[in-house]
Amino acid sequence: MAAVKKQAENSRYVGDVKNLKRNGFGIYVYPNSYFRYEGEWSMGEKHGHGKLLMKDGSYYEGEFSHGEIEGNGSRYWAKTGDCYSGQFTGGELHGFGVMQRANGERYEGQFSSGQRDGHGSLVDKDGQTYEGSFYQNKRHGEGQMRYRNGDQYEGGWLLDQKQGHGVMRCGDGSVYEGQWRNNLFNGQGMMIHTSGVTYEGLWMNGRPLGGTSKMVIEGGDVLEVFQESPFCVEVRLQTEEGEKTTGESGRVLQISAGIRMPDLSPTSSASLLKMAKDIKENAIQTPFGFQVVSYPLMERAFESSRGPAAPPTPAVAAVGAKSGSVAEADSSLLEGEWESGSRSDGPALGGGRAATPSYLDGLSAGQEESCTPWSANRRAEEDQVKFQDLMLAPPPADFILFQLDELDKKNTKKPPSKGPGDNNPDRRPSMGSCLTGNPKKVSLEGKSMRPGEYAVMVKDVTSPPFLGQALPTAFALLRVLPAKMKKKSQTDKTEKTKPDKTI
Missing domain, CATH: 2.60.450 (lipopolysaccharide transport protein A fold)
Incomplete structure (x- = not known):
């Protein structure tokens, strides 16, 4: 077997x-x-x-x-x-x-x-x-x-x-060196971000512990300034708990201004109301209960030993900027580049013109080429940024928002009596440049900025955003007081300091 x-x-x-x-x-x-x-x-x-x-x-x-x-x-x-x-x-x-x-x-x-x-x-x-x-x-x-x-x-x-312990060198140029836990920055570490922002300190779950979460404008929510007087805006960077930011530096902040949208009367002409509606669609909402439209901001120039300084040059301002944006000063300002009047992303607001008139629109071609633009951007040093010697610019000659206000006042006046041969009952008075494109009809050139309520806005334009997140925009209400109040105040002080004369 x-x-x-x-x-x-x-x-x-x-x-x-x-x-x-x-x-x-x-x-x-x-x-x-x-x-x-x-x-x-x-x-x-x-x-x-x-x-x-x-x-x-x-x-x-x-x-x-x-x-x-x-x-x-x-x-x-x-x-x-x-x-x-x-x-x-x-x-x-x-x-x-x-x-x-x-x-x-x-x-x-x-x-x-x-x-x-x-x-x-x-x-x-x-x-x-x-x-x-x-x-x-x-x-x-x-x-x-x-x-x-x-x-x-x-x-x-x-x-x-x-x-x-580990070192991460990102493809965009950012570098982090420090402690890690569960694939995240955790513990003591330092980051040099590609945008120029640096942070050294404690990290938790991939985020700086004590890093910036918000911006606060010093002096409260309301700032007051006299016409044609410079002012300063100081911005503080804070943590979520409102404490001082520590270990961070280099964020790029951009300042801009906006003027309050006027409230046209219901009796205004249909054309004016339509134009106001078009502008309002691109207005910026503020925390003060009203909307603003971008207004030109500039920096006061000083004379030097070389001779008189160039006239103040305003930041880029667009009446019809895209919805939700602040007055746009292009990031290329950091490199000193600017092409005036090149932006046309807003809707036309009258006369077939794109709603992006800049302050330089009122200058001649030769003057425009010779101007050096003011950069509205500043880098933070530790927890603060200072914008000094700021001024609201005179309104541009074709500033549509002011034209609406002027024309609304004109339309509320008593209509002119009919002349001989004027038998057309529907005929309306001329609406000026905002409808006809003729700047001579309604011209605001040479006027100072008006007293009233403006808004100052500071936006985090760090590019690319630090850790992929930009800070919320900070707002301050700017009240412009008439220059005569300042003169009166100065006169009162002078009178008080005069010595008594005895006879």
Whole structure:
């Protein structure tokens, strides 16, 4: 009976035999027909070089020792398309090897019991690379990671997450060096942002602990200034709790002004009401209960030893700026570039003209080219920014908002009596430049800014935004008082300081 069994077993083997044992080269098909071995044998055991094939197309080819996969070899998995070439121990991936997966991932380095373990280099399916220490298939220990977006990290890892001390060099030029936890900035660290903002201090969950959350204009919500008098706006950066910002510097803040939208009477002409509605669609909402339209702001110039200074040059101001925006001084002002009158993103507000008249519209071509624009942008030093020697500019000659006000007053007057031959009852008086494009009809050139309520707005224009988030815009109500009040006040002081005359 034993002889028959031995004969049946031998019928599944074709090859060399010694002492009735497989020895030398031979092919053996296992009883379950799933495995097939082709290679060297020694005293009935797979030993030497051979190839073990599986019915699904998978295989191992390499070294065998006393029946076990041991040494160098190659393994292919038909189900996944993955392949490995390297060292084996006890049939498992162990030692140095290269694993190439069908999804494009490639690992070259140390293995232990079938897992990445030790030093290695990994290129993932997205083309990102990691070189460093691994533990149980995860990045663990010290390593360097290069991301697809250009970011590079070098430092500590814990089970596939950045942890401990590390340096991140972002593709946009930003650099962070400090402590990490769960892939986020956490602990003591310093960031130099590509926008020029720097922060050094404590971080928690990826955000500065004590970083800026809001801006506050010093002096309260209401500022008062006399006509044609300069003023200063000081902005403080604060945390969410209202405390002083510490460790941060370099934000770029932009200041602008807006004038209160007039309330036209219901009896105004339909044309004026339509124009007012068009302007209001692009007005800026303030926290003071009214809307404003951008108004030109400028900086007072001083004379120097070289001679008289150039006349004050206002910031860019657009009557029809896009909804929700403050008076736009283009970020290119930081480089000193400006193209006057080039913006035309607002709707036309009358006369076929785009609603972007700047203060320079009233200048001649030669004067416009010779003007150097004032930059409305300032960088923060620690927790503050100062805008000094600011002035509201005289209204431009074609400032539509003032024209609406002038024309509304004109229309509320008694209509002129009909002259001879004037038999058209629907005829209306001329509406001036805002409808006809004729600036001589209604001209405001040369007038001072009017007393009344304006708004000062300070916007965070740091580009790109620090940590992807800009600060909320800060507002202050600016009340412009008539110049005669200032003169009267000065006269009163002079009278009080005059010595008494005795006769």
